[in-house]
Amino acid sequence: MNIMIVGVGGQGTLLASRILGRVATKSGYDVKISEVHGMSQRGGSVVTYVKYGEKIYSPIIGEGEADIILAFELLEAYRALPYLKKGGTMIVNTQRMDPMPVITGAAKYPDNIEEKLARSVDLITADALAAAAEAGNIRAANVVLIGLLAKSTEVEKDVWLDTIRRTVPPRFLEVNLKAFELGYGM
Amino acid sequence: MKRLMLGNEAVARGAYEAGVTVVSSYPGTPSTEITENIVKYDDIYVEWAPNEKVAAEVAAGASIAGARAMSCMKHVGLNVMADPVFTASYTGVNGGLVLCVADDQGMHSSQNEQDSRHYAQAAKIAMLEPSDSGECKEFTKKAYELSEExxxxxxxxxxxxxxxxxxxxxEEEKCGYALRDYKKDPGKYVMTPANAVKRHAAVEERIKALTKFAETTDLNRIEDNxxxxxxxxxxxxxxYAKEALGNEANFLKLGMIYPLPEKLIKDFAKKCDIVYVIEELDPIIENHCRAIGVSVKGKDAFTxxxxxxxxxxxxxxTxxxxxxxxxxxxxxxxxxxxxxxxxxxxxxYYVLKKLGLTVTGDIGCYTLGSAPPLECLDTTICMGASVGVSHGMAKARGEEFAKNTVAVIGDSTFIHSGITGLIDIVYNKGVSTVLILDNSITGMTGHQDNPTTGYTIRGEKTRQVNLITLCRGVGVDNVVVCDPFDVKELERVIKEETAKAEPSVIIVQRPCALLKSVKYTGHCEITDKCRKCKVCMKLGCPAITVKDGEMFIDVTQCNGCGLCVNVCPFGAIEKE
Structure with a gap:
C-alpha cells in the first residue's frame, strides 16, 4: 500500500505520516516512511510517503504509484495528481492557501480544482478546518484527515485510536481524539 | 521488538549500543537528528559545537583519550571539518572514532550537492554506507569495531x-565498552613532519589491509539471481534498484564504499553479460571498476x-x-x-529592500529573503561567507559602494564562522556594516541551542556568549541593538551605520516566532481605512493576500505579530 501525504509546511503532515506508519507497523507490515525536514518545511510544498506491505525496498513513491493521496490543501492535491495510481483515491481538505507566487500576482491559483480532480479520480473532500474548530483547535485538522483516511483502510478503528493516544502529547489528546472521531464519521 | 526509526535515530541508537560516550556536532540538514537523538541517552556526553571543525576536534580528542566518540554533520559541514579530519587519518584513534556525514542529493535543504565519498578517498578514511535504518544501526556498531581494529x-x-x-x-542491549587507557604517544598523536612521515606510511598500510577486508566482509554481498x-x-x-528490478538482476550490494574491493567486483562481473553501476552524483564506484579493468555502464546511462x-x-x-x-x-x-x-x-528585509542596498547573505532561514517579493540578497555562498564577501566587495569597489552594502548573518552562523570575517574587517581597515539577525536560536535546522542562547543541547543553563561584548572585543566600536519590527528605527540605524567610514555591527534582535517562549496572540485585520496601496503585500507574509480585489488576512495563518500594523501608512490594519 502506497500512501502519499501532501500539504504545506506547518500543517502537521509529519504527525499524520508517523501515526499512519505506527498503525501499519502494529498491523504487522514492513513499513517505510520518507519525510522532508529543513528548508522546504518553511511554508513550502511538503510531501511524505508511507509505504507498507510484505517487504518494502524504496521509501519513495513515483508517478502513478500512490494508492491513496491524502492532501491537506487543494493546490497541493492538484500538484500531486500525477502520483496517483489510475483508479486511486484522493482525500482532500478543501482549505485554500495561496503560495507566494499567487500572493505576488506572478501566478494564478487554478479555479475549480475539486471539479477537475473529480473528473479523473475517486475523490473524497472534507472541510477539515471546520471540523477541527468544532473539536476545539484548528491545528487538529491533520487528525481530522487521519480519521477520514482511517475509514478508507482495512485497519480496525481501535488500532488508530490507540496509536493516537501514544503519539500525541497528553495535553492535546482530548482535542485530537475528538478530531479523529469527526473525521472518521464524515 | 522492532520499532520504526528515522535513519538518523538509528545511527544514534547504534552509537548508544556501541558504548559511545562523547558526541560533538554542529546541526545541518539532513544530519541534525542524529545528535538530537543522542540526547535521549543520559550516559552519553553530547554537545552542539560552534562549528564542525571544533566538533571534529572534540571527537578526536575524546577518541585519543580512550572513549568511543562521534561527530555528525551535513556534507558541506565536512568541508569545515576537513582540516582536522585529514590529519586524524594520520593519528588514527585510541577509542573508536566515527564521523557521520549526510549528503543532500537533490538539494532539499543545501547550497550544493557535493559527493562526500571524495573525502574518504582523499583523506584515506574507510567509509560505510547504509541503505535503511536497520543498517544505519548495524553499520554504526560495525564502524566502531573497524575503527579500533x-x-x-x-x-x-x-x-x-x-x-x-x-x-x-x-533494539539491542548496550555493549560493555570501557574507556581505554590513555598514554602519551607523541609519535602517533603529535603530527610534526618527522612523526607524520612515519604515520603516512602507516596510513598506506592500513588502506591495503582494509582493501583486503573489503574483499571478504559481509558489509559487501552478492545476490546471485x-x-x-x-x-x-x-x-x-x-x-531503488531492488524495487525497480527485483530478482531480474544480480546485485553486488556494497556496504563499504571506501576502500573498494577488486577481486569481489571482478568475480561478480564475470558472471554477468552487462554490469550497471548505479550511484547518485559522481562516478566513484564506476571509475574504480574501470581502473581495475571491469567494463561497466554508469554515467553513460545515468545522470x-x-x-x-x-x-x-x-x-x-530495461x-x-x-x-x-x-x-x-x-x-x-x-x-x-x-x-x-x-x-x-x-x-x-522590508527595510533593506526599501533602502535598495546590496546585501551579502548567509546560510539560515534568512536565506529565504532572496525570494520574491523581498528579493534582497545579492550573494549566498556558505556558512559565514556574508561577512568576508561584503568586505571583499568593499575592497574591490571602494568606500562609496561599501556604504550601500550590508552583510546579513544569523546568530548561530555568526558564531560558526562569521566572527573571523568580522575580525578581518577590523584588522584590515574595512568599513562594512554587518547585521547579525539574532533570533535567539538556530532556526532552519529546527531549533537548536547555540553559544548565544544560554542553554546547552540538554536544555541546561550555561554561560552565554554576549554578541555585543564579543563584537566590541574584536574592535568594532559601533555596535547597535535594534528590533526588526520597529521598522522606522531600524531604517534610521542602518542609514546611520552604513554612512560611517568604520566597521559597524547592528544586532537585529527578536526571537523566532516558532519558539515556545514567543507568545503572539490574536490576529491582525484589515479595516475599511485600507486604500489598497499594497505596502503590506511587500512584506511577503503568507497570511496577507488579495481576495476579490481586497487585501485580506488569513486568520488560520496570521499569528498576530503586528509587523503589518507597523508598516501600514494609513493605520488601516488593526490587531484583534
Missing part, C-alpha cells in the same frame, strides 16, 4: 533519503545530477517506459518555502 577514523555516509526515512529497527544483468549499488540507490528513482533505473536498464500518469489540466503554481508568519527577519 584498523586504527582509523571511519565515515558513515548517509543521504537525505536514508537519514529522513523511517524503517524498522531491532542467475541473471545476465548485474547491478553494483550502495546506500539508497541499492533500494550526474540530483536524486534517482526506481522508475528512472527501470527505464535505463528500456521499459512507465505508463503516462494523470496530469493537471493547467500549470500548477509552485509553492516555494517562505519565512513564517511572524518571522523576525521579515522586518529586516
Amino acid at each position: 584498523y586504527d582509523t577514523p571511519v565515515f558513515i555516509r548517509l543521504s537525505t533519503r536514508v537519514s529522513h526515512s523511517q524503517s524498522l529497527v531491532e 542467475g541473471k545476465k544483468i548485474g547491478v553494483i549499488a550502495a546506500g539508497i540507490t541499492y533500494m 550526474l545530477l540530483g536524486e534517482y528513482t526506481p522508475a528512472m533505473i527501470k527505464k535505463a536498464v 528500456g521499459e517506459e512507465p505508463e503516462e500518469p494523470l496530469r493537471a489540466e493547467e500549470p500548477v503554481p509552485v509553492r516555494p518555502p517562505v519565512m513564517c508568519a511572524g518571522c523576525p527577519h521579515r522586518g529586516t
Whole structure:
C-alpha cells in the first residue's frame, strides 16, 4: 500500500505520516516512511510517503504509484495528481492557501480544482478546518484527515485510536481524539 | 521488538549500543537528528559545537583519550571539518572514532550537492554506507569495531533519503565498552613532519589491509539471481534498484564504499553479460571498476545530477517506459518555502529592500529573503561567507559602494564562522556594516541551542556568549541593538551605520516566532481605512493576500505579530 501525504509546511503532515506508519507497523507490515525536514518545511510544498506491505525496498513513491493521496490543501492535491495510481483515491481538505507566487500576482491559483480532480479520480473532500474548530483547535485538522483516511483502510478503528493516544502529547489528546472521531464519521 | 526509526535515530541508537560516550556536532540538514537523538541517552556526553571543525576536534580528542566518540554533520559541514579530519587519518584513534556525514542529493535543504565519498578517498578514511535504518544501526556498531581494529577514523555516509526515512529497527542491549587507557604517544598523536612521515606510511598500510577486508566482509554481498544483468549499488540507490528490478538482476550490494574491493567486483562481473553501476552524483564506484579493468555502464546511462528513482533505473536498464500518469489540466503554481508568519527577519528585509542596498547573505532561514517579493540578497555562498564577501566587495569597489552594502548573518552562523570575517574587517581597515539577525536560536535546522542562547543541547543553563561584548572585543566600536519590527528605527540605524567610514555591527534582535517562549496572540485585520496601496503585500507574509480585489488576512495563518500594523501608512490594519 502506497500512501502519499501532501500539504504545506506547518500543517502537521509529519504527525499524520508517523501515526499512519505506527498503525501499519502494529498491523504487522514492513513499513517505510520518507519525510522532508529543513528548508522546504518553511511554508513550502511538503510531501511524505508511507509505504507498507510484505517487504518494502524504496521509501519513495513515483508517478502513478500512490494508492491513496491524502492532501491537506487543494493546490497541493492538484500538484500531486500525477502520483496517483489510475483508479486511486484522493482525500482532500478543501482549505485554500495561496503560495507566494499567487500572493505576488506572478501566478494564478487554478479555479475549480475539486471539479477537475473529480473528473479523473475517486475523490473524497472534507472541510477539515471546520471540523477541527468544532473539536476545539484548528491545528487538529491533520487528525481530522487521519480519521477520514482511517475509514478508507482495512485497519480496525481501535488500532488508530490507540496509536493516537501514544503519539500525541497528553495535553492535546482530548482535542485530537475528538478530531479523529469527526473525521472518521464524515 | 522492532520499532520504526528515522535513519538518523538509528545511527544514534547504534552509537548508544556501541558504548559511545562523547558526541560533538554542529546541526545541518539532513544530519541534525542524529545528535538530537543522542540526547535521549543520559550516559552519553553530547554537545552542539560552534562549528564542525571544533566538533571534529572534540571527537578526536575524546577518541585519543580512550572513549568511543562521534561527530555528525551535513556534507558541506565536512568541508569545515576537513582540516582536522585529514590529519586524524594520520593519528588514527585510541577509542573508536566515527564521523557521520549526510549528503543532500537533490538539494532539499543545501547550497550544493557535493559527493562526500571524495573525502574518504582523499583523506584515506574507510567509509560505510547504509541503505535503511536497520543498517544505519548495524553499520554504526560495525564502524566502531573497524575503527579500533584498523586504527582509523571511519565515515558513515548517509543521504537525505536514508537519514529522513523511517524503517524498522531491532533494539539491542548496550555493549560493555570501557574507556581505554590513555598514554602519551607523541609519535602517533603529535603530527610534526618527522612523526607524520612515519604515520603516512602507516596510513598506506592500513588502506591495503582494509582493501583486503573489503574483499571478504559481509558489509559487501552478492545476490546471485542467475541473471545476465548485474547491478553494483550502495546506500539508497541499492533500494531503488531492488524495487525497480527485483530478482531480474544480480546485485553486488556494497556496504563499504571506501576502500573498494577488486577481486569481489571482478568475480561478480564475470558472471554477468552487462554490469550497471548505479550511484547518485559522481562516478566513484564506476571509475574504480574501470581502473581495475571491469567494463561497466554508469554515467553513460545515468545522470550526474540530483536524486534517482526506481522508475528512472527501470527505464535505463530495461528500456521499459512507465505508463503516462494523470496530469493537471493547467500549470500548477509552485509553492516555494517562505519565512513564517511572524518571522523576525521579515522586518529586516522590508527595510533593506526599501533602502535598495546590496546585501551579502548567509546560510539560515534568512536565506529565504532572496525570494520574491523581498528579493534582497545579492550573494549566498556558505556558512559565514556574508561577512568576508561584503568586505571583499568593499575592497574591490571602494568606500562609496561599501556604504550601500550590508552583510546579513544569523546568530548561530555568526558564531560558526562569521566572527573571523568580522575580525578581518577590523584588522584590515574595512568599513562594512554587518547585521547579525539574532533570533535567539538556530532556526532552519529546527531549533537548536547555540553559544548565544544560554542553554546547552540538554536544555541546561550555561554561560552565554554576549554578541555585543564579543563584537566590541574584536574592535568594532559601533555596535547597535535594534528590533526588526520597529521598522522606522531600524531604517534610521542602518542609514546611520552604513554612512560611517568604520566597521559597524547592528544586532537585529527578536526571537523566532516558532519558539515556545514567543507568545503572539490574536490576529491582525484589515479595516475599511485600507486604500489598497499594497505596502503590506511587500512584506511577503503568507497570511496577507488579495481576495476579490481586497487585501485580506488569513486568520488560520496570521499569528498576530503586528509587523503589518507597523508598516501600514494609513493605520488601516488593526490587531484583534
